Amino acid sequence: xxxxxxxxxxxxxxxxxxxxxxxxxxxxxxxxxxxxxxxxxxxxxxxxxxxxxxxxxxxxxxxxxxxxxxxx
Numbered sequence: 001x002x003x004x005x006x007x008x009x010x011x012x013x014x015x016x017x018x019x020x021x022x023x024x025x026x027x028x029x030x031x032x033x034x035x036x037x038x039x040x041x042x043x044x045x046x047x048x049x050x051x052x053x054x055x056x057x058x059x060x061x062x063x064x065x066x067x068x069x070x071x072x
Contacts (some may be wrong), residue, residue, distance in 0.1 A: 010056055022059075026051070029058050 014022060033050050034042070042050070066072070 007056070011052070014056060014059065015052070025059055025062060026055065029055050032058075 030047065030051055033047060033054075037050075
């Protein structure tokens with residue numbers, strides 16, 4: 001499978017699933033983006049764009065951390 005298509009499909013699943021757990025991670029990611037860009041106020045469009053572009057890798061890192069903590 002083409003890497004670009006895989007990424008698009010992965011994003012589609014993450015942004016369209018109805019999981020409360022994933023929703024909590026999305027909220028946490030947005031809060032982290034806001035904290036890291038405090039000095040430069042982001043527009044809603046910029047925030048949405050950053051969230052969309054970076055959430056999948058950020059989420060993967062969160063899962064890896066949990067795997068390491070719980071030795072999965």
